[in-house]
Amino acid sequence: MGPISPALPQLPRRAIGIDVGGTGIKGGIVNLQKGSLTGKRFRIPTPRPATPQAVAGVIGEILDELLSREKAPAAEDLTVGVTVPGIVIDNVVLSAANIDESWLDCDTTQLLNNLPGHISTLNDADAAGLAEARYGAGANKPGTILTVTLGTGVGSALVHDGVLVPNSELGHLEFEGEKPAERKVSASARERLDMPWDEYGETLRRFLAHVERIQPVSKFIIGGGISKRSEDFLPFVSGLRAEVVPAQLTNNAGIVGAALYAAERATLKTPKVHET
Template identity: 60%
Template sequence: MSKKHSPATTVIGIDIGGTGIKGGIVDLETGTVLGERFRIPTPTPSTPQAVAKVVKAVVDELSTRSNAPSDDAPVGITFPAIISHGVARSAANVDESWIDADVDEIFTKEIGRDVQVMNDADAAGLAEARYGAGQGVKGTVLVITLGTGIGSAFIYDGKLVPNVELGHLELDGFDAETKASASARERDELSWDEYAVRLQRYFSHVEFLFSPELFIIGGGISKRSEDYLPQLKLRTKIITAELKNNAGIVGGALQAAVHFKLTK
């Protein structure tokens, strides 16, 4: 569609996950979600056609609200995959038929609006850099999400370097996320002390490779950060994310607003 849009103060953001598709109306000034988020379970199987219909249903519900942006405003969408020029190059927790699918085109056609699609971890990182724990930090900020796998976002001077898959670094002969993710801790029944040893190995390696100014830890396990973060010995400051479960929605909306020049 690629029409010209008027400057906006709010944008709809949609965060697609393996179990749920949630969305909200984002205030671009503050990075907050206005009102309640709206969530629909991710369909099974999570094929492009099925997911697109759910995304449209979420957008339609949010569009009925009094503080919704105009009906032709673009929508920001996060997706659990490597996204290159709107095309999925992987598929994490969604149907493999998404690989090499033009995600941008599929959602644009279904919703009937311009969309901007990005990787879900990148969206969370962008949100933290603009509105959260990384706000105003110069140099390299690495946002690491510990969950089913390890997601990552690379921010430099507030700008996103997309699709940096630091969860897939090889470490001691293994894919790092198979040993240091939150799900690996549960699978291997590790105590917090034992888990901290694995995290130390992972973060020391990432620190050596990139010398970041700041690590920001996200994912559900960040709520228990007091059980493991104090045990990590790093040169780099390491803190927890501030936007919690809204980070994907906020980052997706922000990316759409920047891409379509609704905001800087």
């Protein structure tokens, strides 16, 4: 594992991560030492409309199922991380570009206060990037790593020496006259514009070069569902100062990162007991 917070040795063995997506909400029990799922993940389709109350109900169903499993975390150690596709500060959702507008200014602490455990909420790309930096393509690599998730939009997660700098939202930059950049760079944009893979790779290369001028990094990790096809477009992403590599944790990254984030947040807030 890469550079880590001093809290990590004190973490419980397992935590739960729940990843809220546009089509499905999925959760799993995460082994925090290995960064892998303990048992199968559990998925329920995202409700329509995906209001906070409707999504909270699904989160509760997923949590109930996971806690019924033999290897579920103990109640006294239970931490739960939940991702949201928006800016999240102190568990309050401050943007709703890719989710239902009713999430704007939603305090998820209040929304989920009837659920068990210590619950923390974070941006979905931040969760994936944290997982990749600690357990995946960025493991054991110091410096600044930027994970770029390519899907319906473009998410970004900035991690420096294993510590997350949240809510970078670089997919919302202006890029070649397009604002936000994700209208031109996302996986959905490739399909909408019917871009061949080589053209898409070149577009992504120019976008990453643009990002490098604003935020120099030592490594780009390319995630999102399209990363499964990385051999089709990453060969055309060349000539950058930073290394560019595909993500390793694929669809489990959000779950793993959410669980890790929540466990660390809970541990950092728990006073240490000094024996005498």
